[in-house]
Amino acid sequence: xxxxxxxxxxxxxxxxxxxxxDETGAAHVSTGDLLRTARRQGTELGRKAQSYMDAxxxxxxxxxxxxVREHLTTLPRTSDVLLDGFPRTIAxxxxxxxxxxxxxxxxxxxxxxEAPDETLVKRLAGRRTCTKCGAVYNTYFGPPERDGVxxxxxxxLVQRPDDEPQTVRRRLEVYTEQTEPLIAYYENHDTxxxxxxxxxxxxxxxxxxxxxxxxxxxxx
Ligand code: AP5
Numbered sequence: 001x002x003x004x005x006x007x008x009x010x011x012x013x014x015x016x017x018x019x020x021x022d023e024t025g026a027a028h029v030s031t032g033d034l035l036r037t038a039r040r041q042g043t044e045l046g047r048k049a050q051s052y053m054d055a056x057x058x059x060x061x062x063x064x065x066x067x068v069r070e071h072l073t074t075l076p077r078t079s080d081v082l083l084d085g086f087p088r089t090i091a092x093x094x095x096x097x098x099x100x101x102x103x104x105x106x107x108x109x110x111x112x113x114e115a116p117d118e119t120l121v122k123r124l125a126g127r128r129t130c131t132k133c134g135a136v137y138n139t140y141f142g143p144p145e146r147d148g149v150x151x152x153x154x155x156x157l158v159q160r161p162d163d164e165p166q167t168v169r170r171r172l173e174v175y176t177e178q179t180e181p182l183i184a185y186y187e188n189h190d191t192x193x194x195x196x197x198x199x200x201x202x203x204x205x206x207x208x209x210x211x212x213x214x215x216x217x218x219x220x
Contacts, residue, residue, distance in 0.1 A: 001080050001081075001108040001109065001214065002080075002081045002083065002100065002105060002106065002107050002108055003080070003081070003082055003083065003107075003108060003109045003110070003111060003214050004083045004086075004087070004107060004109070004110045004111070004186075004192070005017055005082060005083065005084045005085070005111050005113065006110055006111065006112045006113070006179070006182060006183070006186070006194075007112060007113030007114065007115075007199065008113075008115070008117075008120050008172060008175045008179075009120060009124060009168065009171045009172060009175060010115075010119075010120040010121070010123040010124040010127070010168075011113040011114070011115050011120060011123075011199050012113055012115075012123070012199050012203065012206060013084045013085060013113060014030060014032075014033075014084055014085075014136065015136060015203055016113070016203075016206060016207060016210045017030065017082045017084045018136075019203075019207055020082060020207070020210060020211060020214060021082060023211070024080065025079070025080075026079060026080035026081065026082050026214075027075045027076075027079045027080065027081045027082065028082050028084060029068070029071060029072070029075075029081060029082065029083050029084065029086070030084040030085055030086075031064055031067065031068065031084075031085045031086040031088075032084075032085045033084075033134075034067055034071060035049045035053060035059060035067075036053075038067075039053075045063060045067060048063060049063065053162055054161060054162065054167070055167070055170065056162055056167040056168070056169075056170030056171040056174060057170070057174060058088055058089065058174060058178060061089055061091045061092050061095065064086065064088075064092060065092060065095040065096075065099075068083075068086055068096070068099075069099050072099070080214075082214070083096075087182065088178065088179045088182070089178050089179065089182075090181055090182065090185055093182055093185055093186075106191040106192075107186075107189070107191055107192040108191070108192065108193070109192065109193055109194075109195060109213060109214060110182075110186040110189075110192050110193070110194040110195070111194075111195055111197055111210060111213055111214065112183060112194055112195070112196045112197065113197050113199040113206070114196055114197070114198060114199055114200075115198075115199040115200040116200060117172060119200050120168075120172065121165075121168060121172075122140060123138060123140075123141065124163045124168050125140075125163065125165070125168075126138040126139040126140040126141065127159065127160065127163055128144070128148075128157040128158065128159060129157065129158060129159075129160060130150035130152070130153065130155040130156070130157055131155050131156045131157075131158055132150065132153050132154075132155025132156070133150060133152055133153040133155055135150055135151075135152050135153070135155075137150075137157060142203075144157060195213045195218065195219065196219075197209045197210060197213065197219055198219075208220065
């Protein structure tokens with residue numbers, strides 16, 4: 001099954017995808033993570049993406065579609081795929097449909113995570129990520145035992161630069177302007193079924209619904 005995780009910045013897509021991938025062995029494909037890796041490695045893509053990401057804008061569709069197409073060819077044909085943060089525009093969704101069509105695959109489920117803006121802003125303000133192992137914490141909702149130190153590996157916890165308040169405001173606007181139209185796109189899609197999940201709840205409660213939905217069921 002190819003499932004798309006759709007929802008605003010901070011709604012918990014990454015948190016849920018990592019957990020389901022750990023549990024089921026599904027491939028977790030996060031375009032945000034792929035771009036951050038490209039930036040750390042100083043690749044041409046990383047350099048091109050930098051200014052867009054720092055400003056809270058979307059990276060151009062052509063770059064993202066090339067990145068995803070290339071990454072998908074590295075995955076075993078049999079694996080379930082969780083697309084996190086992609087597609088984010090109608091052009092990306094159409095590009096994905098074309099790419100999958102060429103290899104006889106299709107999108108199965110689109111999971112739309114929903115939470116109010118106040119929740120998103122607080123979650124993004126409190127997010128801290130380990131520089132060594134990538135574990136994600138939240139100073140309000142899931143803090144580490146020692147301030148600034150990863151429980152798992154002892155690495156340093158840092159704030160993502162695009163989680164600064166003014167960039168968060170722009171990312172939320174960009175979501176409304178460019179990504180929300182995907183809801184109607186997938187409501188009218190030939191193969192994909194869009195399912196909504198109330199994400200303003202404890203991570204465990206959200207996960208119960210998410211696991212069920214990606215397994216083909218409906219939220220409890
Ligand atoms: P990306 O990295 O994809 O960021 P995003 O979509 O803005 O999503 P986030 O990672 O901010 O949030 P999330 O929903 O994964 O939440 P998380 O689980 O971490 O993209 C970054 C940038 O890259 C973009 O702005 C753009 O420039 C570029 N980009 C990426 N993809 C692109 C594309 N397809 N096209 C063009 N450009 C692209 O949770 C957030 C926090 O809340 C964490 O601290 C977590 O611990 C906590 N939390 C999670 N769930 C709960 C819960 N239920 N209760 C309490 N706390 C919770």
